[in-house]
Amino acid sequence: xxxxxxxxRCVSEPLFAGLSAFPLTPMREDGVDEEAFxxxxxxxxxxxxxxxxxxxxxxSYAYLSRAERARVARFAVEHAAGVPVIxxxxxxxxxxxxxxxxxxxxxGAAGLLLPAMSYQPLTDDDVLGLFRAVTEHTGLPVIVYDNxxxxxxxxxxxxYARLAQLPGIVSFKxxxxxxxxxxxxxxVAQIRSxxxxxxxxxVSGDSCAAAGLNAGCETWYSVVGGMLPKVTLAxxxxxxxxxxxAAQALADRxxxxxxxxxxxxxLRVVAAVAxxxxxxxxxxxPLPLRGLTADERERVTAxxxxxxxxx
Numbered sequence: 594x595x596x597x598x599x600x601x602r603c604v605s606e607p608l609f610a611g612l613s614a615f616p617l618t619p620m621r622e623d624g625v626d627e628e629a630f631x632x633x634x635x636x637x638x639x640x641x642x643x644x645x646x647x648x649x650x651x652x653s654y655a656y657l658s659r660a661e662r663a664r665v666a667r668f669a670v671e672h673a674a675g676v677p678v679i680x681x682x683x684x685x686x687x688x689x690x691x692x693x694x695x696x697x698x699x700x701g702a703a704g705l706l707l708p709a710m711s712y713q714p715l716t717d718d719d720v721l722g723l724f725r726a727v728t729e730h731t732g733l734p735v736i737v738y739d740n741x742x743x744x745x746x747x748x749x750x751x752x753y754a755r756l757a758q759l760p761g762i763v764s765f766k767x768x769x770x771x772x773x774x775x776x777x778x779x780x781v782a783q784i785r786s787x788x789x790x791x792x793x794x795x796v797s798g799d800s801c802a803a804a805g806l807n808a809g810c811e812t813w814y815s816v817v818g819g820m821l822p823k824v825t826l827a828x829x830x831x832x833x834x835x836x837x838x839a840a841q842a843l844a845d846r847x848x849x850x851x852x853x854x855x856x857x858x859x860l861r862v863v864a865a866v867a868x869x870x871x872x873x874x875x876x877x878x879p880l881p882l883r884g885l886t887a888d889e890r891e892r893v894t895a896x897x898x899x900x901x902x903x904x
Contacts, residue, residue, distance in 0.1 A: 608734050608763050609704060610793065610811040611643030612829040613679065614818035617864060618652040618665055619873035625661050629873050631672050633819070636872070638674040640822040643812075643829075645673050648681035649706055650743050651816045651860055655683065656879035662693060666700035677703035679736060683710045683744070687726050694731050705731070706766065708738035709746040717752045728761040736764040736795070736814075754787035762792060766814045769798015770805040777804035785809070799859065800851035803844035806832035816859040817850070820866050821902050849896045861885055865893040870903060 614637045619629040637645055647669035648654040648662055657665070666680045680697035682705050684690045690707070697705055707727055709720045728735055737756055741747045748756075756762055767784060770777040784794055795812030796805030802813045806829065818825035824843065831840035853862045860878070865885045867873035878884055885893065897903055 608793075609644050609677065609679065609736065609795070611813075611833065612818050612822070612826050613644040613646050613795065613812055613814045614642040614822050614825070615646040615649040615651040615814065615816055616669075616819035617867055617873060617877065618648065618654075618657065619867065619877040620653070620879045621874060621877075625657070625665060626874055626877065627664065627668060629877070630665060631668050633867070633872055634669050634672045635674070637819065637822050638672070638676045640826060642676060642818065642822050642826060644677045644679055644703070645669060646679045646681070646706060646814060646819070649738070649814075650681075650740060651819055651863060652681065653860075653879050653882075654681045655710070655743075656882070659689075659692060659696065663696040663700065666697050666702060670701040679704045679706050681706040681708070681738070682727075683708040683738070685710050685712060687723055690723065690727060691730050694727060694733070698731060698733060702733060704734040704736060704763070706736045706738050708740055708744045709748070710744050711746045715746050717749070717755070720746065720748065720752060721755055724756050724759055724762070728759045732761070734763040735759075735761050736766055737762060738766045739768055740766070740797070741768065750783060750787050753784065757788045757792045764793040764795050764812065766795045766797055766812075767805075767810075769801050770796055770808065770810075772801040772804050774804055774807060777801065777808040781805065781808040781810060800844075800854060803828055803832065803837075803841045806840060807837040816854075816863055817847075820863050820870075820872070824902060847900065849900065850902075853893060853896060857885060857889060862893060865890050866897055866902075869894050869897065 616633045619626040669678045680702040682693040739748045770780045793811040795814045796810040828843045
């Protein structure tokens with residue numbers, strides 16, 4: 594049995610912790626820009642991120658065919674230099690999800706990121722049935738991806754508790770927490786109260802991630818970490834070392850970037866950063882998604898330069 598499968602059932606240490614960097618999947622007119630994607634993955638591995646989250650929302654998973662997703666998963670694992678790769682397997686139908694799980698396993702993924710995507714509204718039992726089907730189908734560890742902004746499915750704390758009882762569920766990727774320390778601690782404590790001890794809590798919502806880490810989240814599932822891993826990793830390492838004030842100060846310094854995220858959405862901003870820094874071709878988002886206007890791109894360029902993020 595592979596080591597990661599043994600660890601997935603082990604309650605003594607979290608399987609995924611620290612910085613989980615979520616890279617773009619750059620596109621060209623004829624499909625995925627595989628060379629650009631490989632370059633981004635290699636850069637993340639060289640910087641020393643703790644895991645790589647391929648085919649998350651930043652990776653535009655919902656816009657790609659099964660074949661494209663299988664290739665992206667394979668390239669991510671092949672070029673991650675041993676860094677664990679989490680592969681997103683979200684789809685509208687359970688049968689499609691299970692096929693994607695098989696592809697992720699074949700690629701050598703260390704874990705799965707599963708959102709409850711919907712067109713028709715999903716009930717709690719619908720969601721539970723999906724996750725049960727996946728955990729019965731695979732020995733890979735599963736991260737519950739709670740992202741109501743894109744999936745249109747809201748997971749309650751009661752549903753968190755029910756999902757966490759399934760074998761193979763190892764972590765929850767939660768929506769952003771409040772940015773104020775007291776609010777962040779309260780929210781993380783609420784979530785912790787319904788989860789068993791071996792299931793970790795990972796924060797997203799990059800602008801308040803430092804608050805989440807300081808409130809006890811083990812992982813930062815990060816959009817910005819997929820393109821600007823050095824500064825993101827510095828925040829994580831400070832929080833892990835118990836230097837919460839330093840972590841928050843590093844995050845506060847990025848306020849102009851968080852403002853761009855607020856104004857334009859993290860995906861479009863990160864795509865613009867990737868294009869400006871030469872890590873992706875212009876127009877790297879999958880249509881019908883369009884990138885920022887020329888004026889908005891100039892604003893992104895100015896923020897990246899002012900904050901010294903190009904390195």
